Amino acid sequence: MQDKYHPATIESAAQKFWAEARSFEVTEDADRPKYYCLSMFPYPSGKLHMGHVRNYTIGDVISRMYRMRGYNVMQPMGWDAFGMPAENAAIQHNVPPAQWTYANIDYMRAQLKRLGFGIDWSRELATCAPDYYRWEQWLFTRLYAKGLIYKKAGTVNWDPVDETVLANEQVIDGRGWRSGALIEKREIPMYYMKITAYADELLAALDDLPGWPEQVKLMQKNWIGRSEGVEIHFPYDLETIGAAGVLKVFTTRADTLMGATYVAVAAEHPLALQAAQDNPALAAFIAECQHGSVAEADLAAMEKKGMDTGLRVVHPISGEFLPVWVANYVLMGYGEGAVMAVPAHDERDFAFAQGYGLPIVPVIAPGEWGQAVDTASSVFNDASAKLSAGAPILVGASATEALAWSHWQDVFAEHGKLVNSGKYDGLRSMEAVDAIATDLAAKGLGEKRVQYRLRDWGISRQRYWGCPIPMVHCDHCGDVPVPDAQLPVVLPENVEITGHGSPLARMPEFYDCTCPACGRPARRETDTMDTFVESSWYFLRYACANNAEAMLDARANHWAPVDQYVGGIEHAILHLLYSRFFTRAMRDEGLTEVSEPFTNLLTQGMVIADTYYRESGDGKKQWINPADVDVARDDKGRVTAATLRADGQPVVIGGTEKMSKSKNNGVDPQALVDQYGADTARFFIIFTSPPEQQLEWSDSGVEGAHRFLRRVWAFAHRFATEIRPALPAQRAATLPGALADVRRELHSHLKQANYDLGKHQFNTVASATMKMLNALEKAPADAPAAHAQLVEEGLAILLRVLAPITPHIAHALWREGGFGDDILDAGWPEVDEAALVQDEIELVLQINGKLRGSLTVAADAPREAIEKAALAHEAAVKFMDGKPARKVVVVPGRLVNVVC
RNA sequence: GCCCGGAUGGUGAAAUCGGUAGACACAAGAGACUUAAAAUCUCUCGGCCUUUGGCUGUGCGGGUUCGAUUCCCGCUCCGGGCACCA
Numbered sequence: 001m002q003d004k005y006h007p008a009t010i011e012s013a014a015q016k017f018w019a020e021a022r023s024f025e026v027t028e029d030a031d032r033p034k035y036y037c038l039s040m041f042p043y044p045s046g047k048l049h050m051g052h053v054r055n056y057t058i059g060d061v062i063s064r065m066y067r068m069r070g071y072n073v074m075q076p077m078g079w080d081a082f083g084m085p086a087e088n089a090a091i092q093h094n095v096p097p098a099q100w101t102y103a104n105i106d107y108m109r110a111q112l113k114r115l116g117f118g119i120d121w122s123r124e125l126a127t128c129a130p131d132y133y134r135w136e137q138w139l140f141t142r143l144y145a146k147g148l149i150y151k152k153a154g155t156v157n158w159d160p161v162d163e164t165v166l167a168n169e170q171v172i173d174g175r176g177w178r179s180g181a182l183i184e185k186r187e188i189p190m191y192y193m194k195i196t197a198y199a200d201e202l203l204a205a206l207d208d209l210p211g212w213p214e215q216v217k218l219m220q221k222n223w224i225g226r227s228e229g230v231e232i233h234f235p236y237d238l239e240t241i242g243a244a245g246v247l248k249v250f251t252t253r254a255d256t257l258m259g260a261t262y263v264a265v266a267a268e269h270p271l272a273l274q275a276a277q278d279n280p281a282l283a284a285f286i287a288e289c290q291h292g293s294v295a296e297a298d299l300a301a302m303e304k305k306g307m308d309t310g311l312r313v314v315h316p317i318s319g320e321f322l323p324v325w326v327a328n329y330v331l332m333g334y335g336e337g338a339v340m341a342v343p344a345h346d347e348r349d350f351a352f353a354q355g356y357g358l359p360i361v362p363v364i365a366p367g368e369w370g371q372a373v374d375t376a377s378s379v380f381n382d383a384s385a386k387l388s389a390g391a392p393i394l395v396g397a398s399a400t401e402a403l404a405w406s407h408w409q410d411v412f413a414e415h416g417k418l419v420n421s422g423k424y425d426g427l428r429s430m431e432a433v434d435a436i437a438t439d440l441a442a443k444g445l446g447e448k449r450v451q452y453r454l455r456d457w458g459i460s461r462q463r464y465w466g467c468p469i470p471m472v473h474c475d476h477c478g479d480v481p482v483p484d485a486q487l488p489v490v491l492p493e494n495v496e497i498t499g500h501g502s503p504l505a506r507m508p509e510f511y512d513c514t515c516p517a518c519g520r521p522a523r524r525e526t527d528t529m530d531t532f533v534e535s536s537w538y539f540l541r542y543a544c545a546n547n548a549e550a551m552l553d554a555r556a557n558h559w560a561p562v563d564q565y566v567g568g569i570e571h572a573i574l575h576l577l578y579s580r581f582f583t584r585a586m587r588d589e590g591l592t593e594v595s596e597p598f599t600n601l602l603t604q605g606m607v608i609a610d611t612y613y614r615e616s617g618d619g620k621k622q623w624i625n626p627a628d629v630d631v632a633r634d635d636k637g638r639v640t641a642a643t644l645r646a647d648g649q650p651v652v653i654g655g656t657e658k659m660s661k662s663k664n665n666g667v668d669p670q671a672l673v674d675q676y677g678a679d680t681a682r683f684f685i686i687f688t689s690p691p692e693q694q695l696e697w698s699d700s701g702v703e704g705a706h707r708f709l710r711r712v713w714a715f716a717h718r719f720a721t722e723i724r725p726a727l728p729a730q731r732a733a734t735l736p737g738a739l740a741d742v743r744r745e746l747h748s749h750l751k752q753a754n755y756d757l758g759k760h761q762f763n764t765v766a767s768a769t770m771k772m773l774n775a776l777e778k779a780p781a782d783a784p785a786a787h788a789q790l791v792e793e794g795l796a797i798l799l800r801v802l803a804p805i806t807p808h809i810a811h812a813l814w815r816e817g818g819f820g821d822d823i824l825d826a827g828w829p830e831v832d833e834a835a836l837v838q839d840e841i842e843l844v845l846q847i848n849g850k851l852r853g854s855l856t857v858a859a860d861a862p863r864e865a866i867e868k869a870a871l872a873h874e875a876a877v878k879f880m881d882g883k884p885a886r887k888v889v890v891v892p893g894r895l896v897n898v899v900c
Numbered sequence: 901g902c903c904c905g906g907a908u909g910g911u912g913a914a915a916u917c918g919g920u921a922g923a924c925a926c927a928a929g930a931g932a933c934u935u936a937a938a939a940u941c942u943c944u945c946g947g948c949c950u951u952u953g954g955c956u957g958u959g960c961g962g963g964u965u966c967g968a969u970u971c972c973c974g975c976u977c978c979g980g981g982c983a984c985c986a
Contacts, residue, residue, distance in 0.1 A: 040986095042986090043985090043986050045986090080986070083985080083986065084984080084985065084986085085985080085986085156984075157984080165984075166984080167984040167985065168982095168983090168984055168985080169984075169985045169986095170984085170985090171984095215904060215905065216904085218903085218904065219903065219904050219905095219981075222902090222903050222904080223903080223981090223982085223983090225903095294983095294984085295982075295983090295984090296901095296902085296982050296983075297901080297902090297981090297982055299901090300901040300902065300982085301901055302901090329901095333983095348901090454983095455983070457983080458983080458984085460984095461984065462984095463984085530984070531984095531985095531986070532983095532984095532986085535986085568980090568986090569904090569905080569980065569981090570980060570981070570985095570986080571981095571986080572904075572980080572981070573903090573904095573981060573982080573983085574981080574982090574983065574986090575986080577983095605905090605906090605979095605980095606979080606980070608979070608980095655978090655979090656978080656979075657979080657980095658979085658980075660985070660986085661985080661986090662985060662986095687912085687913095687924085687925075688912055688913080688925090688926095689912065689913070690913085692905095693906080693913095694905085694906070694978095694979060694980085695912090696912090696979095698911080698912080700911070700912080700926060700927070701911080701912060701925070701926045701927090702926090703926075704925055704926050704927095705925085705926095707925095708925085710939095714940095752916090755916070756916090759916085763912090763913070763914090763924090764913090764914070764923090764924080766924085766925095767913090767914080767923070767924040767925075768924085770924055770925075771923080771924065774924090843920095844919080844920045845920095846919085846920085846966085846967075848966075848967090849919095849965095849966060849967045850967095851920055854920080886966090887966060888966095889919085889966055889967075891919050891967095894919055894920085895919055895920070895967095897919080897966055897967065898966090899966045899967090
């Protein structure tokens, strides 16, 4: 045995052992419970970054722990290989996206292998391979036939200079990131998946996911956004609109209907377009609304603007005319593209009404005013209460409860009692909704219904590096799905990427085709699918990745669902929701038996790092990697200045953000692995923070992790060479006092480690292994046989707890220590509860809640004895200062608090 | 703007059901060993004070409780998501 720890040698030897033994290649096994442990597959961006190392180390710790506990563990890996960065790289470096992607995959696969993850590489898949995406195309045609995929217009970011569609990420301050051109919204036809058909199921099933973090379930619940409300129809005013019809809106606050003072429609709404025809100012306003990104975050941050169309609709209850406004905050994609505005009870409407001088009519006395509202004498019942914006009105029941409606207060949005609402006065909000819905239904002008915030999933992308949408457009037959026999529609790999327009739309050799239905010349669809589609079913494909005949087979039902899914919290909504939907869509196609793809979810906190950039002349940001930057700090450690190492000139300090390719703040783990080895990198990233917590990257502390592994090696070496020979032929049943204490400490650390493993708090598991070594190192050796017996047991525990985190060193020392051939088959260590028993325990003594001392009592001491001992304690006498004890709180096993 | 999180020493963090705040480490300082350095080992290490003791301290302001890092109310700052980054 080497007396020094040489990670490079032992790590390559262990990896060779696993490869030759095929330790991680698994098949279905009826004798062992299956455990499917999956980490989110990476986008092959070039190199692994710390977020990957963290993600895959966490997944590997769980996998190896279950493996050691006797489960048949499948841990696969693959590549989320389609996506925008490959096209950007193609533009920048003039290398075809396919070539760039495959080269990255090769490099990153080698990095993953170097880190020693227990992956079944026989199941590896890449989503950009035709034998993967052909099944996606096949399923597309099935779902299309079923009506679960359909076509409608969608809004995109259009760059008029590059004549291309941009992702939201590529629009910065309303301009194209490459061209700098002002971005326009443009409506184009797109394919949509009807995820809303599953909205109720996706929502209800969240209640049956105890293995998911509450936080994620809450985010998904809010995202789906089920709301019960009333659809209200406002009949067109014939005089101004010139045609019969109704304007439909949905509201959850039908109780405020009598306070509606205008309606607002989206800029793309038919009424807005109609009014703009003979109103140049309105047309100009609508054109202005067309500028800027389609991202909701941008829209929500915009100043609320609007314009009167001059059109009017009729209030369905009062019969009064309400003006129709165009407002930039109303989105055509949501509901009906129109809202009723009740400025008195909605903050956004309130601000809008104040800005444009629209009437504000209070119709709800806020809930907290309760019974005190005297509607008879209230100004609510006075017609003059319809005040213009800005004019203060005093409302309320009592002299002490006066509110001015000139400034928004959150209480205005609360439910309460109706006032100023004619026949509905005095009703509570909920009663009023019922009454108003009933009256509207009787008039045929509305009814109760459920609405979701969730929108259908637009999957068309006007990009090259994605899965081609298997459709053909024929002048005679319309949109025709590509028949099974002609699948896959293969994406051509030798293509020129310029950043202008869609490459496939410039390739007649791709789009020229014949109609599968009538045989006449036709045009192939040139849009590709959203890359979220590939990642919505890869976890099922892993089970049968080598099946060339079908998308899934019986093996998928053996392995699914994923028992433990590990991935970044940033995927809490989109990826996870799409996957839950897609699994159900596949279930309903008879492809899988499961509905819920991921039984347990661990959302890893992101690894974040500082960002640095320089602005070039045209205002574009060049992001600079932190590794190339020198920083100056003040005495509190805050970064005050940063310079580029290459030229010594200053760079701009950006925020601290998740490591990403686009912000160039990823830290490559390779240097760490090269210098210290994979085990140190793994131990460090596990030790430094609990998995769910965000981790601000810093490599200070890596030394300590490495030092610990060196100590483990040195101690095991001492065991193998000096201590082991002293082992007694017969192991003793009990150990002498001091060694029994060490043994108790050991087993209590093991117990703690098991508890922490159960809640995935791996950082304290790593701490526990350090505490175990500390305890073993200080165990007295004056009784050599007993000492050797303790160290043998202790080391066997320590190495097995360490094995999931640092598998290479554990593998090597398990063999060197003579414990066995393969620690993977050694089983998980068991806590000896008998070793934990103590005769005496120490209690903390508090006087009036303050720590004043401690007392040692028998473990089974009765409460009276503890109280008596506490009151007799010297610290108690001193701090009670002669006062009688008013109360004595005894927390068994913990403390005594004397209150006086 | 909306939804979801987070904040504890110089640093990463721990504290299982409301019960000793700072386990385990990093950094720093002092010492031992050494010709020297590295490595290793030992000790100190939240702040303040009148230092065998006491006061104070878990982002800020309130509250509940014998007792609050933990529960409640109101803020601040930081991070994630917002449907075309993945």
